[in-house]
Amino acid sequence: MTAAANQSGRRPTTSRRLERAGIRDVAAAAGVSITTVSDALNGKGRLPDETRSRVREVAERLGYRPSAAARTLRTGRSGLIGLTVTTYGEEPFTFTEFAYFAEMARAATSAALGRGYALVVLPASSRHDVWGNIALDGTVVIDPPDQDPLVSELYRSGVPVVSDGKPGNCPVTAWVDNDHEAAVLGILDHLSEAGARRIGLLTGTSTDTYTRLSTEAYLGWCAKVGQEPVYETYPAHDPAAGAVAADRLLARPDRPDAVYGLFDPNGTDLLAAARRYGLRVPDDLLLVCCSESDVYAATEPPITTLSLKPRKIGTTVVNLLIDAIEGVDSGTGVDIARLFPPRFRTAGTGPPPGTLMPTELIVRASSQRRSPRTTVSPPRPPGEV
């Protein structure tokens, strides 16, 4: 009768009743055109509220769900953001900074969802097999190595890329990182003030930005204050090697009286090694390590840790990326500087291409000689809930 009749006249194939309802079916059932359905559901066009609500009602009744694939094809936006992790060895996630990554990914997921995007986890290893098969609106890259071909290709094909960790030579849309130099210098000063005479470092052998910048900061500080560097390195992705390296560091003839460990498990490893050598913490050895884990609040003694604030980083990275995705129509060589002029949401601070986030030092007993009481605390009566 109405125009809807001859529209649904198409669909020449055999009678399939079990198909999911499409926008055509909704249009036919509501007695309007496809255009009207699309506009009504997406809040566009000029339609009286009555039509809008009627169409919505019909769509609901038919259980209509718009096809994400068709929408993506048409609009060029998938609502998907890649989360790429650099992989050491076979496993998709890096073992090192495990808690850091988990926290960061969690915050990133949350932030993305809050803005209508979802995260898909993609190791950098698997090449075009699966990479090319996913429509990505943008990508977060964690600690890209110099000259990463993957990042280059993504960037070249117009996909915005924001990296966690200052990139070496990759062209990225923006990046976020901690101020690793300031963090290390802060820790060294903190240990010095606590009475440390010779501060050692437990660091990694890999060349990622975090390890490199932190080690350089340590060496620079040593040169400045005139201390001979005392450090041991080990492959950070090997969980067993850390304990060995910790032992090695404390076995040296020029044994340090304070140690900073760059990686999460170093705290327990150093504590165990100290115990083996009969060193009391903090009396004989001051200890700090970088970790996001709260187990160090309950060790004996509790260990001072540096937090890289992965939640803040994850949130910021995603917000920068989505700003880039939504900010400019299609990044065909637009200059980065013009990318986010007005719509900067994280307080008009930093210069967009690179943002440095502060770290947080959580001071506990292991780095304080003048702690009020290093003995076992008196038993606490069982409290309320």
Add this chain to the structure above:
Amino acid sequence: MTAAANQSGRRPTTSRRLERAGIRDVAAAAGVSITTVSDALNGKGRLPDETRSRVREVAERLGYRPSAAARTLRTGRSGLIGLTVTTYGEEPFTFTEFAYFAEMARAATSAALGRGYALVVLPASSRHDVWGNIALDGTVVIDPPDQDPLVSELYRSGVPVVSDGKPGNCPVTAWVDNDHEAAVLGILDHLSEAGARRIGLLTGTSTDTYTRLSTEAYLGWCAKVGQEPVYETYPAHDPAAGAVAADRLLARPDRPDAVYGLFDPNGTDLLAAARRYGLRVPDDLLLVCCSESDVYAATEPPITTLSLKPRKIGTTVVNLLIDAIEGVDSGTGVDIARLFPPRFRTAGTGPPPGTLMPTELIVRASSQRRSPRTTVSPPRPPGEV
């Protein structure tokens, strides 16, 4: 000249040079039809190898990347698998079993990538906003609550769903879970054999499958051996409440001489509480907790842990899901029993709808009265790398 000429004759819009090359451009450049390009690149059709390689070469030269959206629209397959986590409170991931989830997600990601799929992380909370906007070939659901509307809707709309954790009333394609009852009974027997007279339990207040089955197994065991149950509960998602509950458990007048803690941080919390009350582990108190973390290998003393084998679970869940996705054309009410007849890859063992995975008890000093040496081990000389 050839047919390719008039095919590329279309594209009436204004001259856009910067567009990404499409399959049409490849066809025109190679002097063949679109069909031939598609067949050549996808390894289908009957084409001489010479044509195939020539087309591939041209595609490579033009930097052709097939549009994932178009492919998904046409084939109905996106290569994406949803990973849904039940959320407690605001955060997208559950705090409890944090390491478990991280390990499981890692294994699932790895397994999916190995078979050409990618994982997208989707909390169950965010409803149609983002859920409906993503084309999912299937979904992994972690510990779905009874009558989960989300799972029901997914299943009804034909998306395969495999759950980690035995589902209550949700209709799922398949599920995988640990044998929680056997695990708890094994631990209780282990503690009994080590000399425990009164075994306590630290458990949660939530109603998820894991907590429920484990607690029931404990109560059943108590009834069988005639021990009065001694347990404390706390909201497992609250990291601070665990320490309080541990303290409460050891402060009871009927203080247990052995404790099993259901959640990851219980080990350190119980150890700290024992220290406060002057209890030696394992001499005065035997300790076991469920954890995937290896920090318990380095505590003083090392703590016996139960591993739920998240890697095995993640791998199995994903393989089952992909089997279901690829096994049958479009799940319109096919009976589950016929779903995986031949192509079962994980050794022809389990009955498909539900699979129980064994757990692993990692016995350390905290649960052995006759440990060879509970004192500090002698300093080990610095070994080779």
Add this chain to the structure above:
DNA sequence: CACTCATGGAGAAACGTATCTCCGCAGGCT
């Protein structure tokens, strides 16, 4: 010689949506 058959490949129809263009129709204005 008339015929099947395998080979190599072209044409065109979907897939389901968003959106650009355009059209009819009132009512108010000059």
Add this chain to the structure above:
DNA sequence: AGCCTGCGGAGATACGTTTCTCCATGAGTG
């Protein structure tokens, strides 16, 4: 009376694949 304007909505096209159908050709076969 003609004209403009705004409202409500229909038609058609394009997004970029995959794939079903079909055609031309030359070689083998009775």
